[in-house]
Amino acid sequence: MRFHPLGSIAFLLLATSIAPADPGAGWDPFSEIPGADQVQRASTAGRSLIRPPRPRSVRWDLDRGLAFVRSGSEWLVVDLEQCVRLTGDDLPSPPRVEASGEEPRTRRRGRRAAAPARGRQATTSYSPDGNWTARHEDFNVVLEGPDGTQRQVTTDGDARERYGTASWVYGEELGQQTAMWFSPDSRQLAFYAFDVTEVPDYFLLDGLTSLRTEVMDEAYPKPGDPNPIAGLRIHDLDSGETITVDVGEEPDQYVFDVDYTPDSRYLTFLRMNRLQNRLELVLGDPATGRSRTLIEETQPTWVAHDPELRWLEDGRRFLWSSERSGFRTYELWDVDAGRLAVLGPGSFPSGSVLSLEEDPGLPGGGRLLFTGRSERAPLNQQLYAVNLDGSGFRQLTGDDLTHSGFQVAPDGSAVVAIGEAWDQAPRLLAYCGGAADPVVLRETDLEPLASSGFRPSELFSFTTEDGSATCFGRIHYPSGFDPSRRWPVLVDVYGGPESSAVRNRFSMSSPMTEFGFVVVQIDNRGTEGRGKAFEGATYLKLGLVDLDDQAHGVRTLLERHEFLDGERVGITGHSYGGYLSALALLRHPDLFTVAVAGAPVTDWRNYDTIYTERYMRTPDANRENYDASSCVELAGNLEGELLLLHGMVDDNVHPSNSWQLVNRLQGLDRPFEMLFFPNSAHGIWSPASRSAKWSFLVERLVPEGSGT
Numbered sequence: 001m002r003f004h005p006l007g008s009i010a011f012l013l014l015a016t017s018i019a020p021a022d023p024g025a026g027w028d029p030f031s032e033i034p035g036a037d038q039v040q041r042a043s044t045a046g047r048s049l050i051r052p053p054r055p056r057s058v059r060w061d062l063d064r065g066l067a068f069v070r071s072g073s074e075w076l077v078v079d080l081e082q083c084v085r086l087t088g089d090d091l092p093s094p095p096r097v098e099a100s101g102e103e104p105r106t107r108r109r110g111r112r113a114a115a116p117a118r119g120r121q122a123t124t125s126y127s128p129d130g131n132w133t134a135r136h137e138d139f140n141v142v143l144e145g146p147d148g149t150q151r152q153v154t155t156d157g158d159a160r161e162r163y164g165t166a167s168w169v170y171g172e173e174l175g176q177q178t179a180m181w182f183s184p185d186s187r188q189l190a191f192y193a194f195d196v197t198e199v200p201d202y203f204l205l206d207g208l209t210s211l212r213t214e215v216m217d218e219a220y221p222k223p224g225d226p227n228p229i230a231g232l233r234i235h236d237l238d239s240g241e242t243i244t245v246d247v248g249e250e251p252d253q254y255v256f257d258v259d260y261t262p263d264s265r266y267l268t269f270l271r272m273n274r275l276q277n278r279l280e281l282v283l284g285d286p287a288t289g290r291s292r293t294l295i296e297e298t299q300p301t302w303v304a305h306d307p308e309l310r311w312l313e314d315g316r317r318f319l320w321s322s323e324r325s326g327f328r329t330y331e332l333w334d335v336d337a338g339r340l341a342v343l344g345p346g347s348f349p350s351g352s353v354l355s356l357e358e359d360p361g362l363p364g365g366g367r368l369l370f371t372g373r374s375e376r377a378p379l380n381q382q383l384y385a386v387n388l389d390g391s392g393f394r395q396l397t398g399d400d401l402t403h404s405g406f407q408v409a410p411d412g413s414a415v416v417a418i419g420e421a422w423d424q425a426p427r428l429l430a431y432c433g434g435a436a437d438p439v440v441l442r443e444t445d446l447e448p449l450a451s452s453g454f455r456p457s458e459l460f461s462f463t464t465e466d467g468s469a470t471c472f473g474r475i476h477y478p479s480g481f482d483p484s485r486r487w488p489v490l491v492d493v494y495g496g497p498e499s500s501a502v503r504n505r506f507s508m509s510s511p512m513t514e515f516g517f518v519v520v521q522i523d524n525r526g527t528e529g530r531g532k533a534f535e536g537a538t539y540l541k542l543g544l545v546d547l548d549d550q551a552h553g554v555r556t557l558l559e560r561h562e563f564l565d566g567e568r569v570g571i572t573g574h575s576y577g578g579y580l581s582a583l584a585l586l587r588h589p590d591l592f593t594v595a596v597a598g599a600p601v602t603d604w605r606n607y608d609t610i611y612t613e614r615y616m617r618t619p620d621a622n623r624e625n626y627d628a629s630s631c632v633e634l635a636g637n638l639e640g641e642l643l644l645l646h647g648m649v650d651d652n653v654h655p656s657n658s659w660q661l662v663n664r665l666q667g668l669d670r671p672f673e674m675l676f677f678p679n680s681a682h683g684i685w686s687p688a689s690r691s692a693k694w695s696f697l698v699e700r701l702v703p704e705g706s707g708t
Helices: 036-045 168-174 447-452 511-515 532-538 545-560 576-587 609-616 623-628 656-667 687-701
Strands: 011-013 057-061 066-071 074-079 084-086 124-126 133-137 140-144 150-152 161-163 180-182 188-195 201-206 214-219 229-236 242-244 253-260 267-273 278-284 291-298 309-311 317-322 329-334 338-343 350-358 366-373 381-387 402-408 414-421 424-432 439-443 458-463 470-476 487-492 518-523 564-574 594-598 641-647 673-677
Touching: 036 511, 066 414, 066 424, 066 439, 074 424, 074 439, 084 439, 124 180, 133 180, 140 161, 140 188, 168 253, 168 609, 180 253, 188 253, 229 253, 229 267, 291 317, 317 350, 329 350, 350 381, 350 402, 366 402, 381 402, 458 545, 470 545, 487 545, 487 687, 511 518, 511 687, 518 545, 532 545, 545 564, 545 576, 564 576, 564 687, 576 594, 576 641, 594 687, 641 656, 641 687, 656 673, 673 687
Parallel strands: 487 518, 487 564, 564 594, 594 641, 641 673
Antiparallel strands: 011 673, 057 066, 066 074, 074 084, 124 133, 133 140, 140 150, 161 188, 180 188, 188 229, 201 214, 229 242, 253 267, 267 278, 278 291, 309 317, 317 329, 329 338, 350 366, 366 381, 402 414, 414 424, 424 439, 458 470, 470 518
């Protein structure tokens, strides 16, 4: 489930149970909402009030133990042995960067296919040598040779059994944007053979504002439905022969992330069972189609479907990210020898690779520099180094801050970075060897922020209601904040798996506070970056554990701060956030009084197989929690004020989600409001969407004349 904005035209549909005289039946243009001018001023000012000091360049002189950091127009000099900044009139000059005198090496790049639309696969692929073009045409694969001749690779494809493409659900939920792959030596073409024969179609009407409509249909499997069946073929460009790859005996599985090894020796792909608790990296023999599993990982909940795979220069070894320890950890593998080393302790979530250096003089033949969270401070991003044999693991930055903008010495002995926290403005720092404290090179000028009247947001934490975990959140204040007043609370939520909104960063409060709210964001259990136990707490319980954490976090803030008005608590979000917003009124009506829900999933039976079953399994296997987390089933609990926003051609979260809830609420004679957009898909960019949303929230949460 991803948010992808598209243009739209809006029209208003009012629930039958809303009286026409209700003032909420319309909206004010955004610019006319009380406080909008201050919101705009805060939005504009926020881009310039906090300017972190950044290194323009760093030069290392390790022979003298010095680092020269250019920030702005000034060179800052660090003594790496003493771990101090040198000052005075006789500072050493930075080393000159001499031209190598070598001819620059050029790398021939083949043509690249245009990026496909959301959920789709590219229809064209180009061979690395530039001689061949593969096209998906009329559900078949066609090759065009260097002389322009056409070769029909397949001929029996149709809308249900297709070649050289996949399906929307593979693109949306597995990130599969390609369906044809040339080998690096340009001698073979691998491609999908995709069977959607048993997959039920979903139909939408396009052209709702045109003279006549058109039917849009998509093979869209919903939880428990038959899935697409994915196969692979390999076509040899020299012989013209096509073979079938052994993808396994189980047809009800996922085959994706297809590629070749750099030496064209193997076709690689990921294979995942339908329950998504087992993932395999499979190697296929391009000559015979036979395959073998190299890596297999299992989890008690779900496996990460997007592990990182990065090849070393020898084309035989590769970096792989695993969660077998309970945290995302890098490993070094060999296609023939198997796993060579675990690169790190596996006791915190790794983030991303900063550099993978190959050096025969280092243990294991190189060094990995990567970011990751801190065991002691789980929101802080740190930099780590480890040799490729797993030895020499070191944390290069300090626990107390979160870091970015890394510049590392060639031998890994020192690092320049930007360090900050929610209550500490960004500073340019240098970490030297084993020194406990970094050298502060430059600080952020906070005078523009202080004189503006705008406020930074604050980090807070709370223990979940069952005491099993700590969650973090941010609280945002308006510029005119007065703690002696009572302020309405607006929760800005997404909250779904594979998402995170809270960082330990020094940042401005949300401009939307200028309407007169205190805005709150919370990373509930189920969000990423905290390890499998934290993420897996919502397994089989979407909309239950995650929403309960949101509610408990708000209640905790209400207990801590008398300036928060517990009688005026609203919530808003889009997609998964829209789902939690609508559900909040139904599961916690004693707390949430107002909600704006954009494109919500109102019952998990309505969403696709891959996403939903990953976290909820099928309705037959988890019926109790499908019902307990359904807005439709709980519609009778509605007491607060609800505004639904949805696009009528949303091919991701289908508009039937909102229609089902609308139908149930109307049948119960429960007042609510809705605004549907005839030409919008999942993202709604109509100005009416923003205007209606904020008009609704301001009118119901902010008493007249009490804004900033």
